[in-house]
Amino acid sequence: MKQDPAFSCHQDSAPRGGCGGRRKRREKMLDASDIRLLMLHFLAQNDAHGYELIKSIEELSKGEYSPSPGIIYPNLTLLEELDAISVVDAQASRKAYTLNAAGRAQLAEQQPQVEQLIERLSSLAVLVNNRSIPDVDQAIHRMRTTLNSRLAQQDISPETLAKVVEALNAAADKIAAS
Structure with a gap:
């Protein structure tokens, strides 16, 4: 029987309380590498600021999952250090990022994982719709x-x-x- 991704435990959630713990779903839904893949996915579509990436991920799940700035901005810095992304205009008051060749290669290499992440978050959107009946x-x-x-x-x-x-x-x- 295939487990519903909206109700599955994340593999590393057990030491922090597991599925039965009192933590909210958003804290264990995705790990940092998942977030980075989603960020690359959205940057492949359009250049974006950190806040826009947060909103894109949140919109995918109809608000059921929203990454915190505390996970987005350090990962933007890491992706920039890895030359996967770069700042569009260093003089702008808000940094917008664009995908570099290394980021495109990483995204292409990990496309199956990206598709699984999108499916997980999209299933949350379906869950929200059905719960609202x-x-x-x-x-x-x-x-x-x-x-x-x-x-x-x-x-x-x-x-x-x-x-x-x-x-x-x-x-x-x-x-x-x-």
Whole structure:
């Protein structure tokens, strides 16, 4: 069974809390090398400022993932040091970057990974669209509210917890089979 990329754990997320941790998706969705590939991809289309790259990546996922400036700008510097990109106008108040030959070669060499990244982020956009369907949104809200209410009880018995887990697993199985 193919795992939905919107719900998969990133390979290095386990030491930092894993999928069950309290970290937000944006912190473990992509690593720095993924971000660099996406930056090269967007720079291959148009010259851009760091902020424009952030917005391009965010738009791909319909706002579900937005890289922070703290990951974009150091990676722009690194790509510039590696001669993959260069500044369009060093005198401008905001640096716009363009893709160099080394960046084009790296992008071409890693095109399958770029396509996988685009597919992962695009699947988040589909997820956002489907979650926004009123009936789906209401059902998710009802499940979350009911579950939180039940699990917030101080003296919940092991038998009750087992029933909750069983019901959740049954619901997940039924959804997966539909």
